[in-house]
Amino acid sequence: MSVQEQGRRAKAAAATIATATRATKDAALRAMADALVRRAPEVLAANEADVTAGRDAGMSAALLDRLALNTYRIEGMAGGLRQVAGLPDPVGEVVRGSTLPNGLVLRQVRVPLGVVGIVYEARPNVTADAAGLCLKAGNAVLLRGSSSAERSNAAIVGVLRDALSETGLPADAVQLVEASSRETVKQLMRARGLVDVLIPRGGAQLIRSVVEESTVPVIETGVGNCHIYVDAAADLDMALEILLNAKTSRPSVCNAAESLLVHRAVAEPFLARALPALRDAGVTVHGDADVVEAGGRRGVPVLEATEEDFGAEYLSLDLSVAVVGSLDAAIGHIARFGTGHSEAIVTGSVEAAQEFTTRVDAAAVLVNASTRFTDGEEFGFGAEIGISTQKLHARGPMGLSELTSTKYVVLGTGHVR
Amino acid sequence: MSVQEQGRRAKAAAATIATATRATKDAALRAMADALVRRAPEVLAANEADVTAGRDAGMSAALLDRLALNTYRIEGMAGGLRQVAGLPDPVGEVVRGSTLPNGLVLRQVRVPLGVVGIVYEARPNVTADAAGLCLKAGNAVLLRGSSSAERSNAAIVGVLRDALSETGLPADAVQLVEASSRETVKQLMRARGLVDVLIPRGGAQLIRSVVEESTVPVIETGVGNCHIYVDAAADLDMALEILLNAKTSRPSVCNAAESLLVHRAVAEPFLARALPALRDAGVTVHGDADVVEAGGRRGVPVLEATEEDFGAEYLSLDLSVAVVGSLDAAIGHIARFGTGHSEAIVTGSVEAAQEFTTRVDAAAVLVNASTRFTDGEEFGFGAEIGISTQKLHARGPMGLSELTSTKYVVLGTGHVR
Structure with missing residues (x-):
């Protein structure tokens, strides 16, 4: 399926996820956690294939270690999802509000961003972490991991999507973008109108190329000198x-x-x-x-x-x-x-x-x-999607709030200006 | 002077403006307002030349009306600057803060964005309004108005810069970018590392081209269907x-x-x-x-x-x-x-x-x-730099807060992790 088509499906799913109640979203997160643990053998088998292919391709020991999953790491992913379920829902939070001199009632309310694209490297646990945070903040997510982890990511995303469906939420809220070519990153960067924000997580070069070429708004993360x-x-x-x-x-x-x-x-x-x-x-x-x-x-x-x-x-x-x-x-x-x-x-x-x-x-x-x-957990945000090093929108560790936008809701009684 | 060189000067000036006290910034804003009124004849003469050139070039009556200044409109610009002086300083506001379980004291503090680039069309009053808001929020500003208003804008910026110097602040905090060619807009869009954010104010076409081509982060404004x-x-x-x-x-x-x-x-x-x-x-x-x-x-x-x-x-x-x-x-x-x-x-x-x-x-x-x-003044923000129609950073009318970023300040007593 093309990235464009995935974007269209994500956008449609986002409209449903955006208005899902906290109870529904948390139930989905817990179902995702349970399913990861229950279906760990599937995920581990896929990961074993990635690790073998990586080893054959001469991947360094450090990268192989980042890539490799085990029961403990899968429990960690499940634990992360359950932790996110326990965090307050950022959607609907009234950021500010007042009654204007003319009697209009003004509220600035936190709303989801819509469709979030995440481009990341080896670590397959990012797949579950990012999906969980995006879901909790009411967003659909397009996950573009590294090709070296593609089997692992596909297995994890398959499990998460099934759990979404079982909870009555659209599976297309979590989709994996094909990692076989750099072309899919380019397509994500050009999916303006379908993808609301792109978050590159990885090396300086990846981040630079996304910042330079993307027409979708970008949140830069992570380069730290x-x-x-x-x-x-x-x-x-x-x-x-x-x-x-x-x-x-x-x-x-x-x-x-x-x-x-x-x-x-x-x-x-x-x-x-x-x-x-x-x-x-x-x-x-x-x-x-x-x-x-x-x-x-x-x-x-x-x-x-x-x-x-x-x-x-x-x-x-x-x-x-x-x-x-x-x-x-x-x-x-x-x-x-x-x-x-x-x-x-x-x-x-x-x-x-x-x-x-x-x-x-x-x-x-x-x-x-x-x-x-400098870390979302250390700062008490419960979890983080990355650390922004840019000045717009979010700066520093990004938690659930940083995965949202706001909307002004204005209530009148026939007010004209 | 090249846009690059202007950007370098703006960046240097921004470091000073960023740490200027509210008292100093407000004094500069009031000096700018006084100087505009005192030197109105200069500004009106420059504007008269723009209007004549516009009329000769067949500019429409509506555009000529937007371009034309008079004593009343200059008083309005001065009044706008004084109003901004009366608004609270967003810089230094503690957005959130807590003491972490390990005793680290965490504060998220509002800080200036740095250098703001604004690309706008005919109306010369935007020149003073935007300069005032950026200054109050601790930012330097590069103003790229339309070529049809270039003489007016140059006169206004000249007056504002003199007032900055008299207050002891760097004149380069407010600079006019040459409007004779589209090239200068492109240079602004490529001034990554010098310009922190670009705000296009104008028609859908201008905004689209900036969004498509800019490597500097952009805040889209104003297209309203x-x-x-x-x-x-x-x-x-x-x-x-x-x-x-x-x-x-x-x-x-x-x-x-x-x-x-x-x-x-x-x-x-x-x-x-x-x-x-x-x-x-x-x-x-x-x-x-x-x-x-x-x-x-x-x-x-x-x-x-x-x-x-x-x-x-x-x-x-x-x-x-x-x-x-x-x-x-x-x-x-x-x-x-x-x-x-x-x-x-x-x-x-x-x-x-x-x-x-x-x-x-x-x-x-x-x-x-x-x-x-939907308007910054109506919403009670005191003034607005534009209305954002994007979801990142700012959405809706943008006041002073939206011209800032934040920084985490962490105080420890030898804390290690």
Whole structure:
């Protein structure tokens, strides 16, 4: 079936899902969870075929691990759906309301977006997570996963669609878009009037191409060149703990730190401890001249950082490091190289914290906390569909509210202007 | 100067404007208002040259009227700036905040968008209005007006920039983009990384081309094929009054009605009154077969409506009219031909009102009120930059809040995850 035709079906299904009650949607979410667990053998068999094909094609161990499902991971997907069922329904929430001087009653009400397109890479759990969040927010969803996970995704979507039908909701509210060619991504990007928003989740290149080419509105997610700035007034023990957590606790995610900035006043004592600690944690440091020199003095090898290093989202155990002369220089460096995701300062100074949080332009600005906290669950949103790094519509972790729009409802008694 | 270079200057200015206090911004707005009044002769002389050139080029009387300034209109622009100075500052507003279970203090704070690009047509008052709203919301603005108003716009922007400088704010927060070629609109659309959002205000064609080609995020505004649906349970006196108001009070604006749908059960009595009343008001009716026949019976000429008529935003004293068999058919017609701007039902039935407001997908859905009420000032927002007909970021009249984004500020005490 063409993406256009899938879009038409999704649009028709969206009209039904949009007005479904919370009780119906939650029943569908629970039915989806139960069905995933009940039909786990089917899903695992499909996934096994994907994993075998991936291994034969020489896929890396890390990617294979992201691709592979097991009973535990399927339980996790089911648990995610049940958790979403437990969240409040964003649809119908009155965002603001008042009675105007002329007696008109005005309400701004949260409504679904309509049809959401999601383009994502290997991880098959995104299939169930995204479908659940979109459904709860009253949207239909077109899921375009990676071709390497296509059998797994097809099996999961098949299970979810059956559960929708059993609950009396249109199965076409959840559809998988064929992943065999890049053409289907292009078709999604051009499905203006059928798809209301496109959310690319994945590498910088995918996101850039969608942003450049899409005529459907896009929410950019996830590219994170996140900085930890160790201020002159930092508690260096705290700074080191935050740095190691932000860099090493999960290097492959977008809220991991990729760059360290150290104020010159504390560079000597901080790098003396940080460089060996980073080495011991398996981190490769790419430093400016000051850092290379500091490494040399301590016998810790430091690679020379290029401009590309300072702009890189490594997603690996690499870190760019620069010494800066002032808070102002740190803010300037972040403005130049940051991607507007998460930026942290470690400082004991109220003034420095205030200036940093005011002037740094990013989705999340953290004081004395690891960048790893920028996350929908951590922020208490219950679940997230991604982390927006753009300024329109949603910025930062996107929960259910961010999958909605609003509508003004105006009640009069024959009012004319 | 190239648009790129203007964008760079705007971005630099935006960093200053973003952190300016409300007192400073309001002082600048008042200085801008005073300067416009004081230097009115300059502005009027430039406008006179535009008007003369327009008349020589055969511009229509309606367009010449939109283009022409006079002392009264300049006072109006100054009044608009003073009104914006009186509005609360959206920047810094805490949208939500809580202390997370782990003790992290989370705040979502309103921040400026950065650099706003506005592409608009003849009316020079938009120049001052848009500059004022963007400044108050902490943004720099690139204004790309029409070439027919270029002298007027240059004079106004010159006055505003001087007032900014006198207040100690960077003049580059307000810049006029050259209007001599379409190329500058394209450059604005491609100024990703410099321009944060582009707002096209104007005809459907301009908006379509910006939406199709822009890599900068766009907020669509204003195309309004607005419907009045007269339900079976309508008070026909009320319906006629609302129809005439929505169609004739100001036919050239986006919230004017362009299409009338009448339930078959009341078509005969309603059209018997509406068709002559519309004729008397100078309205040309484009009707379906039922309406043509009803016109024939009453001796009121009705043109045969085509598909194009039902999709048209006339912006003139024309109206498409169709008879529908049910509320469901009316909702289906609106889903097919509407532009998601403002849709009104006239009904005495709670059920019909409920179904219409729930199922019709538009920025504003009105019950027993004229579509003309969809307006930032009417809604109590103080002023508006346009009316968004898209679902992302802002939908409906956009006031100061809609010219902002948000940022999460997270305060910890050494938190790691």
